[in-house]
Amino acid sequence: MAQNNKQTASPLIFILTVLIALLSFTASSFADAAKAKEAFNQGLEFEKANNKMGAIASYQLCIKEDPNYIDAYINLGTINFVNRNYDAALSNFKTATEKDSKSFDAFTNLGKVQYKLKKYAEAELSFKSALSLKEDAGAYKELGKVYYKKKNYAEVIAAFNKSHELGGGDQLTYYMLGKAYKNSGKKAEAIKALKKSASIKPDYYLAHSTLGQIYLNDGKYSAAAAAFKKAMKSKSKRRYRAAYNYAIAIETSDPESYAVNIANWQKFIKMAKGNPGAKNDISTAQAHVKDLQAALEKSKLQ
Numbered sequence: 001m002a003q004n005n006k007q008t009a010s011p012l013i014f015i016l017t018v019l020i021a022l023l024s025f026t027a028s029s030f031a032d033a034a035k036a037k038e039a040f041n042q043g044l045e046f047e048k049a050n051n052k053m054g055a056i057a058s059y060q061l062c063i064k065e066d067p068n069y070i071d072a073y074i075n076l077g078t079i080n081f082v083n084r085n086y087d088a089a090l091s092n093f094k095t096a097t098e099k100d101s102k103s104f105d106a107f108t109n110l111g112k113v114q115y116k117l118k119k120y121a122e123a124e125l126s127f128k129s130a131l132s133l134k135e136d137a138g139a140y141k142e143l144g145k146v147y148y149k150k151k152n153y154a155e156v157i158a159a160f161n162k163s164h165e166l167g168g169g170d171q172l173t174y175y176m177l178g179k180a181y182k183n184s185g186k187k188a189e190a191i192k193a194l195k196k197s198a199s200i201k202p203d204y205y206l207a208h209s210t211l212g213q214i215y216l217n218d219g220k221y222s223a224a225a226a227a228f229k230k231a232m233k234s235k236s237k238r239r240y241r242a243a244y245n246y247a248i249a250i251e252t253s254d255p256e257s258y259a260v261n262i263a264n265w266q267k268f269i270k271m272a273k274g275n276p277g278a279k280n281d282i283s284t285a286q287a288h289v290k291d292l293q294a295a296l297e298k299s300k301l302q
Helices: 002-048 050-063 070-082 084-101 104-116 120-133 137-149 153-165 172-183 185-202 205-217 221-232 238-255 256-272 276-301
Strands: none
Touching: 002 050, 002 070, 002 221, 050 070, 070 084, 070 104, 084 137, 104 120, 104 137, 120 137, 137 153, 137 172, 153 172, 153 276, 172 185, 172 205, 185 205, 205 221, 205 238, 238 276, 256 276
């Protein structure tokens, strides 16, 4: 009987031991989860105070306590991205997608880093993964930018139009859309998109300059000059190029207005001085001004 009692007790002791172990493990897990959440919240507070180092340390502690805390990876990756620590950000976001294949934010942010690192094929896949989870104007914008870099203009048009359909769009998306239409031979659509870009940001050099080029190539010199003049008023470092094209448009439309043309070329020279990339254009313009001055003097004698 004693032996039988001992045999009956052994399974009970085993079960009790397992239950105690499970309870201890569960209590430990709850404690780790609480510590992880506390560290994460502390990271948020540090970010609000613009204490990036404190935030990084807090998010790293959160991950140590709970390796599956996805938001900590995303927030840590965002800080690294802003700090241009792209390799670290790439690792953070990639880990987040591996741990949670349903995280829209993780895939979107991963795509942004890959785009920054010029890994366009990988970025395309990341944004497509994000969009398979949720249709989003911002994600379509990012995907459109990837296609723009890959010069896949049909896909650029599709992506940006979808972004606009969902309520997105800014001067960049409409500019890139306009360029995609232009490179696809669809001038009317290009002009419409570029005008929209310029209406969103009136001093946007790229929109006005590209519009001017379309008009100039079509022989619409007055429209071209008007677009280049607006581009000249922007704060872009390339605005001297608009001055160059403006001088061409005005002179082509009225080659015998020597005084006006001389003034326009001189303005270009003044704007371009100090820019290493404009050295050859300046020399050409200076020589042309001399020719125009000679023609002006000759016209006075007639």
